Amino acid sequence: MSGVLLIEDNPDDVELTLRAFRKNNIANDIVIARDGQEALDALFGDGAFGPASGELPSLLLLDLNLPRVSGLEVLRRIRGDQRTRLLPVVILTSSDEEQDLIEGYSLGANSYVRKPVDFAEFAEGIRVLGLYWLVLNRAPPPVKA
Amino acid sequence: MQTETVTGTATDELNRELELRVAERTQELAVAVRELEAFAYSVSHDLRTPLRALDGFSQALLEDYGDQLDETGLDYLRRIRAGSQRMSVLIDDMLRLSRVSRSEMQLEPLDLAGIARDVIAELTAGDAGRGVTFVVTETAPATGDARLLRIALFNLLENACKFTRRTDSPRVEFGMKEKNGQMMYFVADNGAGFDMAHAERLFGAFQRLHRADEFEGTGIGLATVQRIVRRHGGGILAESTPGDGARFHFTLSGGNLT
Numbered sequence: 514m515s516g517v518l519l520i521e522d523n524p525d526d527v528e529l530t531l532r533a534f535r536k537n538n539i540a541n542d543i544v545i546a547r548d549g550q551e552a553l554d555a556l557f558g559d560g561a562f563g564p565a566s567g568e569l570p571s572l573l574l575l576d577l578n579l580p581r582v583s584g585l586e587v588l589r590r591i592r593g594d595q596r597t598r599l600l601p602v603v604i605l606t607s608s609d610e611e612q613d614l615i616e617g618y619s620l621g622a623n624s625y626v627r628k629p630v631d632f633a634e635f636a637e638g639i640r641v642l643g644l645y646w647l648v649l650n651r652a653p654p655p656v657k658a
Numbered sequence: 659m660q661t662e663t664v665t666g667t668a669t670d671e672l673n674r675e676l677e678l679r680v681a682e683r684t685q686e687l688a689v690a691v692r693e694l695e696a697f698a699y700s701v702s703h704d705l706r707t708p709l710r711a712l713d714g715f716s717q718a719l720l721e722d723y724g725d726q727l728d729e730t731g732l733d734y735l736r737r738i739r740a741g742s743q744r745m746s747v748l749i750d751d752m753l754r755l756s757r758v759s760r761s762e763m764q765l766e767p768l769d770l771a772g773i774a775r776d777v778i779a780e781l782t783a784g785d786a787g788r789g790v791t792f793v794v795t796e797t798a799p800a801t802g803d804a805r806l807l808r809i810a811l812f813n814l815l816e817n818a819c820k821f822t823r824r825t826d827s828p829r830v831e832f833g834m835k836e837k838n839g840q841m842m843y844f845v846a847d848n849g850a851g852f853d854m855a856h857a858e859r860l861f862g863a864f865q866r867l868h869r870a871d872e873f874e875g876t877g878i879g880l881a882t883v884q885r886i887v888r889r890h891g892g893g894i895l896a897e898s899t900p901g902d903g904a905r906f907h908f909t910l911s912g913g914n915l916t
Contacts, residue, residue: 525711532718607706609753610698630706630746632714 515647516542518562518570520552520587521605522579529632530574530605533639541571541647549582553590556597569600571652574642575622577606577613585616592621599653601646691760698756705749712742751878754809758885763803770807770843771797774832777812786819795833797843802890802910810886813879814845814906820873821904822849838915842907851898860896888914 517534521527527545534543544561546552552575554560562568573591577584584604591597603624604617617625626642629635716738724732774794781787815830822828831846852860852867859865861884866877880896887894887908893915898904909915 523707525714526707529710529714532714607702607710609702628706628710630709630713631743632710632717635710635714 516544516561516568516570517647518544518546518552518555518573520546520549520574520579520584521576522548523576526576526628529635530639533632533636534643536636537640537643539639539643539647541643544570549579549584549587552579552587553582556591557594564596569597569655571601572646573600573602574605575602577604577608577617585613585620588617588620588622596656599656601650601652603642603646694756695760698753698760701749701756702753706746709742709746709749713739713746716742748876751876755878755882755885758806758809758882758889761806763806763889765801765803767799767801768804768807769797770800770811770834771795771832773804773808774811774815777808777815778832780812781815781819786816790819790822790828790830793829793831793833795831797834798841800910803886806886806889807910810883810908811845813883817879818845818847818849818904820849820875821851822847823873825849837907840909840912842909844905844907846903846905848903851900851902851904853900854898857896857898861894883908 519527519530521530524547527547531543534541544555546555546560551560554563556562557564559565562570575584575588579587584606588602588604591600591602598621601623602621603626604613604622605626605628606613607628609627614625624646626638629638716735720732720735720739727735771794778787778792778794782790782792811832815832818830819828822830825848827848829848832844834841834843836842837844850868850873856867860867861880862877865881866875868875883906884894887910890910891913892909892911893913894906894908895915896904896906907915
């Protein structure tokens, strides 16, 4: 279990996040879901981390502002499902609004990171994130069927 | 008795009409505040995203294709980055200013001199207050929103530090004294000062009286202070002589100051 699920609708932010991972030699497989529905398909449908796949991501990076199904709704569904409720979720968003912080944590996010505008800062943030969540942090064990 | 009844009815009618109007205006105000909140959220999220692309991909160009560009090309890319970073600072400052208007005031008894000393401790710990002599004189207890007043004092004191950066013995003072016949709080510095001829621009958002290469800043600090003191029911005025420092006087009640 070492994949990363990046849930992000903005193609520029996807590219920049992948670039930041590359620059920091973080080699984990990154699966991208480009809106809330794709994220749910990836985790609960026939996607890369669906029940049939036998796989779960080590880390979910979740943008809040997603079309079709919102980031907070995706989080609610993740925390509501027996198979996925323990997965580490880091909210990675442009929003600095207190309401989003409160709701994110209330719904069970493990961490809340604001995407900086400056790319050097952003890359450094991804480096630190990757080091912490993928190397230092111990992922929860897979749920026994 | 006929006249009394007529007068009674007319007064009731007037009261009803006024109450209706108050209810309408209150509703309009509530809508406006909600729109302001939505706008602030939009600014925080929607404007920053394309900015990140501007910054990120110009950086990517510099890193990956820099060796194929001449010095002018590299300079252009650096300017794009600098522009997007500056815009990010402006957006954050605008957001902070809008939050000051949106937040609910929580009034409590407080000691402004105490808050000033707190802010000074923070400024001294960082870069801003380095080498500056601060003088705080005691102030009478007041009532206000501690969080907002801390922001106001922070902006005033940080400004004072900034504009004394080129002064030999920088000195910043906070206290209370009589001016124009009433007691006012003041922040005074012995720094660069400004030309009073342009003083009416001083409190306008994003309006600056100095060039970016003289003193950095976005021009939001004083607009924020003015908004905060006005929300308390007071006002602010400034006076200065170029080269001889600036003095900002403010009140937390008694209406606007000219």
